[in-house]
Amino acid sequence: MSWLARIVEERHGDVQVAAVAGEIDSSNVGEIAGRVHAMLTNRSEVLVVDLAQTTYIDSAGINMLFSLGGELEQRQQGLHLVVDPASPIARMLTITGLDATVATHPTRAQALAAVS
Amino acid sequence: MLAALQRVTDAALAYLSEDELLTELLLRITEILHTDTAAFLLLDEEGKELRARAAKGIEEEVEQGVTIPVGKGFAGRVVASRRPIFIPNIDHFDIYNPILRQKGIRSLLGVPLLVEGRALGVLHVGTLTPRNFTDDDRDLLQLVGDRAALAIEHAQLFGRERAARAAAENATRRLEALQRVTDATLSYLPPEELLTELLERIRGILHADTAAILMIEETGHTLRARAAKGIEEEVEQGVTIPVGKGFAGRIAAERRAISIEDVDHADVLNPILREKGIRSMLGVPLLVEGRVLGVLHIGSLTPRIFTAEDRDLLQHAADRAALAIEHAELSERRRLAEALQRRLLPQRISGLPGIEVASRYMPAGESLGGDWYDAFPLAPGKIVIAVGDVVGHGLGAAATMAQLRTALRAYAIDGHSPSDVVGRVNRLMWQLGPASMTTLAYLVIDPVAETVELVTAGHPPPLVINPDGSAEYLPLSGGIALGASDVARFPSQVHPLPVGATVVLYTDGLVESRGVSIDHGLERLRVVAEGAADPEALCDAATEELVPEAPEDDIAMIAARLRSVDDRLAGTWPAEKDVLADVRLMLRRWLHAHGATEDETYDIVVACQEACANAVEHAYGPGLRSFDVQAVADGPHVTLTIRDHGRWRPPRGTNRGRGLPLMRALMEHVEVTHTDEGTLVVLERTLLREAA
Numbered sequence: 191m192s193w194l195a196r197i198v199e200e201r202h203g204d205v206q207v208a209a210v211a212g213e214i215d216s217s218n219v220g221e222i223a224g225r226v227h228a229m230l231t232n233r234s235e236v237l238v239v240d241l242a243q244t245t246y247i248d249s250a251g252i253n254m255l256f257s258l259g260g261e262l263e264q265r266q267q268g269l270h271l272v273v274d275p276a277s278p279i280a281r282m283l284t285i286t287g288l289d290a291t292v293a294t295h296p297t298r299a300q301a302l303a304a305v306s
Numbered sequence: 307m308l309a310a311l312q313r314v315t316d317a318a319l320a321y322l323s324e325d326e327l328l329t330e331l332l333l334r335i336t337e338i339l340h341t342d343t344a345a346f347l348l349l350d351e352e353g354k355e356l357r358a359r360a361a362k363g364i365e366e367e368v369e370q371g372v373t374i375p376v377g378k379g380f381a382g383r384v385v386a387s388r389r390p391i392f393i394p395n396i397d398h399f400d401i402y403n404p405i406l407r408q409k410g411i412r413s414l415l416g417v418p419l420l421v422e423g424r425a426l427g428v429l430h431v432g433t434l435t436p437r438n439f440t441d442d443d444r445d446l447l448q449l450v451g452d453r454a455a456l457a458i459e460h461a462q463l464f465g466r467e468r469a470a471r472a473a474a475e476n477a478t479r480r481l482e483a484l485q486r487v488t489d490a491t492l493s494y495l496p497p498e499e500l501l502t503e504l505l506e507r508i509r510g511i512l513h514a515d516t517a518a519i520l521m522i523e524e525t526g527h528t529l530r531a532r533a534a535k536g537i538e539e540e541v542e543q544g545v546t547i548p549v550g551k552g553f554a555g556r557i558a559a560e561r562r563a564i565s566i567e568d569v570d571h572a573d574v575l576n577p578i579l580r581e582k583g584i585r586s587m588l589g590v591p592l593l594v595e596g597r598v599l600g601v602l603h604i605g606s607l608t609p610r611i612f613t614a615e616d617r618d619l620l621q622h623a624a625d626r627a628a629l630a631i632e633h634a635e636l637s638e639r640r641r642l643a644e645a646l647q648r649r650l651l652p653q654r655i656s657g658l659p660g661i662e663v664a665s666r667y668m669p670a671g672e673s674l675g676g677d678w679y680d681a682f683p684l685a686p687g688k689i690v691i692a693v694g695d696v697v698g699h700g701l702g703a704a705a706t707m708a709q710l711r712t713a714l715r716a717y718a719i720d721g722h723s724p725s726d727v728v729g730r731v732n733r734l735m736w737q738l739g740p741a742s743m744t745t746l747a748y749l750v751i752d753p754v755a756e757t758v759e760l761v762t763a764g765h766p767p768p769l770v771i772n773p774d775g776s777a778e779y780l781p782l783s784g785g786i787a788l789g790a791s792d793v794a795r796f797p798s799q800v801h802p803l804p805v806g807a808t809v810v811l812y813t814d815g816l817v818e819s820r821g822v823s824i825d826h827g828l829e830r831l832r833v834v835a836e837g838a839a840d841p842e843a844l845c846d847a848a849t850e851e852l853v854p855e856a857p858e859d860d861i862a863m864i865a866a867r868l869r870s871v872d873d874r875l876a877g878t879w880p881a882e883k884d885v886l887a888d889v890r891l892m893l894r895r896w897l898h899a900h901g902a903t904e905d906e907t908y909d910i911v912v913a914c915q916e917a918c919a920n921a922v923e924h925a926y927g928p929g930l931r932s933f934d935v936q937a938v939a940d941g942p943h944v945t946l947t948i949r950d951h952g953r954w955r956p957p958r959g960t961n962r963g964r965g966l967p968l969m970r971a972l973m974e975h976v977e978v979t980h981t982d983e984g985t986l987v988v989l990e991r992t993l994l995r996e997a998a
Contacts, residue, residue: 193684216886217884217887249968285967
């Protein structure tokens with residue numbers, strides 16, 4: 191993983207949580223997508239991507255999240271995002287309409303409470 | 307008589323060698339005088355004994371190497387009296403040489419061999435029947451004796467001259483051979499090849515079957531075979547010999563030449579020497595300025611007694627070889643140190659946007675040091691510079707340094723706070739043991755906030771040179787040296803680093819020297835730094851003013867200056883994804899300096915990045931692999947221009963094509979122009995800042 195971002199993986203029962211801290215751009219989005227995909231199993235029903243510590247995301251990252259959402263939907267699994275509503279990240283999700291297709295939560299606790 | 311005279315003075319005799327001449331003269335005199343025996347006996351070098359040199363009829367005398375003391379017996383008296391002696395009947399005479407009686411000789415006539423009054427030996431003839439030798443017989447024998455004496459004198463002179471010439475030629479040959487040991491072209495060979503070539507030459511010079519060089523290992527306790535000729539297995543098997551033990555070990559410990567005539571009856575540790583059937587050995591220490599570097603030894607597969615000359619020659623060759631090895635090792639160490647320095651240089655100078663960095667690494671003498679520095683970017687937009695000093699020297703210190711450096715980077719990139727990064731590294735060093743004691747200065751530069759966050763661990767304080775040129779040390783943050791305690795805490799402190807200011811990290815070698823207090827060194831560095839124009843000049847000045855020609859300790863230093871932000875931002879980047887983060891950092895600093903809020907900064911940066919990402923994606927074709935970014939502020943009105951040299955392709959796939967809508971959503975005005983030369987994107991937005 192490049193120095194731009196790091197991913198911390200957690201597991202809460204059948205719920206997988208991937209927390210991305212740092213910046214997501216086109217230079218590392220492929221690597222991040224790979225890491226998140228590797229977490230998916232047939233048993234897991236829900237994937238939470240925690241963007242609370244994400245400091246930068248642009249269309250490269252947004253596109254990746256759109257793809258991930260579509261893929262999980264096909265597998266009858268759900269994608270949930272954790273985004274601080276006051277952050278620029280939340281604004282990007284709104285502008286691109288990602289928050290209309292993927293469930294978002296202000297905190298990880300709320301996301302976990304919603305999916306369990 | 308005349309004919310007889312002619313026969314013994316025949317000119318043709320002059321062409322015979324000494325031995326041939328003597329034999330021929332004995333043959334002729336026995337024929338002329340009708341005697342049964344004849345013999346030459348010559349004085350030894352000291353003039354005390356006669357030794358039979360040539361004989362006819364009593365050849366046993368020569369074969370048995372009979373010697374007769376001067377003054378004793380018949381021949382001894384002839385040479386002592388320097389006069390002819392005639393013995394009619396040996397029964398009435400005290401004959402010394404038993405062979406004469408055994409052969410049944412009855413009468414003897416002997417004459418001295420004289421040259422210019424010096425006696426060289428005796429010529430005598432004998433008969434098996436009693437005989438009265440006449441005066442004519444005596445004179446003729448003396449004539450032959452004189453003739454022989456001249457020839458012997460001549461031959462001896464010639465022999466001495468030839469021996470002297472041979473010795474001179476030999477000395478010249480050896481000198482030339484020795485010269486080959488130090489041939490200038492050898493110094494261009496890499497160390498291992500140099501050793502092999504040296505051994506080949508030494509083996510040739512001393513006509514040895516084997517030759518080997520063992521070098522003392524870093525610990526100083528063992529010798530290891532480094533190069534060998536004829537016993538290459540010694541090197542391949544990595545034979546080590548304790549210093550002080552066995553043949554080579556004793557040479558190294560006693561610093562003197564040792565020779566072994568018979569390997570079977572000597573204290574030889576190395577089994578390979580016996581296995582290879584080496585019979586005799588000679589070894590000398592490799593010495594440079596009184597230090598033992600190793601041992602050079604040669605061996606012979608046949609028993610050989612090495613002479614003092616062999617020993618001197620080998621020592622001479624070893625002295626020169628030691629110098630050549632020392633020279634090669636120094637170059638090798640210098641090369642290693644340089645390689646180390648290259649590894650230590652920040653890998654991405656261009657990846658540290660917003661700051662200018664200069665660094666120096668100066669190894670102390672020949673050993674690898676534990677000093678290091680590092681500089682690397684830290685998301686989001688921050689930069690780490692660090693300097694450390696691992697206790698000790700050599701490979702151990704260098705290895706610890708490498709571990710420490712890697713750990714520091716890993717913890718930093720993992721997102722830990724400066725205090726935690728240093729704390730974690732401390733626990734790692736603690737686990738590695740007391741040999742890993744290290745001092746450290748760890749600094750995180752925030753180019754946007756214009757601050758540094760500092761953690762020091764037993765390390766001298768960083769120096770800051772303000773934009774006005776004044777220089778001051780930052781206070782230490784209070785941490786102790788790493789590896790000393792696993793519960794130590796490493797608090798951090800934040801200090802301002804205004805645009806144009808420079809921060810300098812260094813190891814103590816720069817400010818500490820024997821006999822001078824560290825305070826004095828710190829003050830000298832501060833004064834030197836005050837006059838420096840930029841980081842490179844600062845490093846140059848510090849090196850020139852503070853570093854002696856041969857530093858006692860190694861020195862690492864790194865200086866970083868926060869670049870000023872211009873009204874107009876302009877830059878060209880290679881069309882690679884990895885530079886996008888750098889562009890973001892530059893633009894953030896520029897926007898921050900122009901009063902943009904955090905949200906505005908974010909929006910404008912994303913819009914710009916979308917255009918840059920397109921430029922990177924579409925930069926195809928050789929020579930087109932770069933793009934330009936320009937930002938201009940006119941009051942609160944900001945205009946960004948992104949120009950590439952490719953053609954944008956229509957977006958492919960479902961989740962593509964969000965870039966342009968994003969730009970339009972985030973900026974007030976977006977204009978994309980495609981031309982044959984490339985694509986031009988102009989982005990505009992007015993900042994809602996308070997009037998400045």
